[in-house]
Amino acid sequence: MPPGVAFASGHFTAENIITKTTRSGDLVGVFHDEAAWRALPAGTTIYQVEMLPSPDGEGELFVGTTHLNPGRVGDEFYMTRGHFHQRREQGEVYFGLRGSGLLLLQSEQGEARFEQVSQGSVHIIPGNTAHRLINTGSEVLSALAVWPTIAGHDYASLAQGFALRVFLWEGEIQARGVQYG
Ligand SMILES: O=P(O)(O)OC[C@H]1O[C@](O)(CO)[C@@H](O)[C@@H]1O
Numbered sequence: 001m002p003p004g005v006a007f008a009s010g011h012f013t014a015e016n017i018i019t020k021t022t023r024s025g026d027l028v029g030v031f032h033d034e035a036a037w038r039a040l041p042a043g044t045t046i047y048q049v050e051m052l053p054s055p056d057g058e059g060e061l062f063v064g065t066t067h068l069n070p071g072r073v074g075d076e077f078y079m080t081r082g083h084f085h086q087r088r089e090q091g092e093v094y095f096g097l098r099g100s101g102l103l104l105l106q107s108e109q110g111e112a113r114f115e116q117v118s119q120g121s122v123h124i125i126p127g128n129t130a131h132r133l134i135n136t137g138s139e140v141l142s143a144l145a146v147w148p149t150i151a152g153h154d155y156a157s158l159a160q161g162f163a164l165r166v167f168l169w170e171g172e173i174q175a176r177g178v179q180y181g
């Protein structure tokens with residue numbers, strides 16, 4: 001039986017799934033409101049990534065699902081750390097499984113834009129583009145991704161953060177540009 005995905009839960013129906021949990025304490029310097037981040041127990045699960053086992057090497061693909069919990073740090077919605085690929089030219093495809101949120105995309109020149117993620121949405125992340133998921137809904141946001149095993153992750157290039165952040169302000173979802181430096 002090939003692996004499957006249960007649409008209701010977004011979980012793989014397969015054995016040998018590899019799961020990586022990212023907790024609040026792992027996300028140092030990621031959220032805007034440092035005091036609110038410190039107030040959150042460090043063991044709070046922000047997201048989990050489930051991956052199918054994949055062979056390594058040129059031409060191979062990873063398949064993984066990110067399950068991003070609903071919630072906020074201060075006024076800012078829970079989000080993944082986000083990254084460029086180490087191999088900058090390598091792209092990725094996202095597919096929305098459940099919940100609702102935003103995929104934040106940013107070029108190397110710092111131009112940022114959003115795509116709405118919902119059940120069934122398809123997102124083509126071009127090469128040279130940083131990406132981060134943001135859960136703006138009240139349920140778990142799950143999105144399946146496919147990316148080359150050679151892509152790797154570069155987090156350091158985004159140490160200053162993305163150019164846009166998303167907050168709940170006065171009951172509305174608002175994206176704000178962020179001044180760095
Ligand atoms: O690596 P981040 O930024 O925590 O994002 C979560 C996951 O998203 C992916 O890009 C898959 O979409 C994985 O490479 C990564 O583990």
Ligand SMILES: [Fe+2]
Pocket residue numbers: 083085092131147
């Ligand atoms: Fe990626």
